[in-house]
Amino acid sequence: AQSVTQLDSHVSVSEGTPVLLRCNYSSSYSPSLFWYVQHPNKGLQLLLKYTSAATLVKGINGFEAEFKKSETSFHLTKPSAHMSDAAEYFCVVSDAGGTSYGKLTFGQGTILTVHP
Amino acid sequence: GAVVSQHPSRVICKSGTSVKIECRSLDFQATTMFWYRQFPKQSLMLMATSNEGSKATYEQGVEKDKFLINHASLTLSTLTVTSAHPEDSSFYICSAGAAGGNPAIQYFGAGTRLSVL
Numbered sequence: 042a043q044s045v046t047q048l049d050s051h052v053s054v055s056e057g058t059p060v061l062l063r064c065n066y067s068s069s070y071s072p073s074l075f076w077y078v079q080h081p082n083k084g085l086q087l088l089l090k091y092t093s094a095a096t097l098v099k100g101i102n103g104f105e106a107e108f109k110k111s112e113t114s115f116h117l118t119k120p121s122a123h124m125s126d127a128a129e130y131f132c133v134v135s136d137a138g139g140t141s142y143g144k145l146t147f148g149q150g151t152i153l154t155v156h157p
Numbered sequence: 158g159a160v161v162s163q164h165p166s167r168v169i170c171k172s173g174t175s176v177k178i179e180c181r182s183l184d185f186q187a188t189t190m191f192w193y194r195q196f197p198k199q200s201l202m203l204m205a206t207s208n209e210g211s212k213a214t215y216e217q218g219v220e221k222d223k224f225l226i227n228h229a230s231l232t233l234s235t236l237t238v239t240s241a242h243p244e245d246s247s248f249y250i251c252s253a254g255a256a257g258g259n260p261a262i263q264y265f266g267a268g269t270r271l272s273v274l
Contacts, residue, residue, distance in 0.1 A: 077265070084161060085250070085265035131200070135261075142189050142254050142261045147200040 043068040045134050047148035055156045060104075060119040062151045064132035067113060073135040073143065074115045076106055079150075080128045088130075091115065102126070127155045159185045161253045163266030170241055171274055178236045178269045180251030186231035187253035191263060192224070195248040207234055241273045 048063040066072060073092050077085040089100025096108045106117045115132060130151045135143035160183040170176050180190060189208050193201040205221075207213040207228035215221045223245075225237040234253075238245055248270050252263035 082166070082267060084163070084267040085252075087262060087264070090262070142191075142206070142263070144203060145191075145201075145263065147202075149200045 043070075043072065043134050043136050043144075043146050045132050045146050045148040047130075047132050047151050049151050050149065051152050051154065053154040053156065054122045056124055057121050060117070060122045060126065060153065062117040062130050062132075062153065064115045064117065064148060065113050066115060066132070066134045068134055068136065070136055074106075074108065075133040075135070075145075076100065076104070076115075076117050077131045077133060078128045079131065085131065088117070122153075122155045124155050124157065127153055129153070159253070159255060159262075159264040161187075161251065161264045161266040163251050163269055165269060166267060167270045167272075169272045169274065172242050173240055176238045176241055176271060178238075178249055178251070178271075180234045180236070180253065180266055182232045182253040182255075182264070185253075185255045185264075187234070187255065188231065189254040190228055190234040191252045191254070192226060192234075192236050193250045193252070195250060195268075201250060238271065241271070243273045246271055246273045 044067045046065045075090045076088040079085045088104050089098045091098045091108045099105045104119045132148040134146050162181045164179045192204045194204050195201045204219045205213045205215045207226050209228050209231050213226035228234040248268050250268040252265045254263050
């Protein structure tokens, strides 16, 4: 069985300050891990993915995440928040790797608010 | 990136009627499509997985006669909520997977908010 816990349901930052969205996972397999972002009235957009290559993964819009197996964590960070980053973020684990579509397990989501 | 279109974005219907939701991959062929459901303040839960030309595989607890899934082409899957009741009110989201790719990525539609009166 696999599970994902996003430790904060809401995160609020000021524009230009760092962003940290925390995610812990549990998996019996070597997991594939993803971060998706959902803006209002839009579909989930893939930010980045981890698949057992480099542990530090760079994504779109300046986001990155570090896979730490010893801590079973996959936290999402960005050095400087923009107003356009305000959205809901989902940490996701897949029970399959490679070219197979595994079952995705979603975290509860973290709503990021960015203040001017 | 790959685009998935989901229609309608919102639907309100009377109890006992059926509602069809469409999910289309616009710029790629989707060999596999997925349907999720999201209750308020909860995360997405997988309902079923469908491969083009095959019967859908439903998750435990999901009624296949209630939620009819058709994946007749590589670009279109539909979810029909039959004889909808207020408890079926929810946010339904589809995703589509392109063949190949490592890792396999799912691309998501914008979702359909169903309200059953």
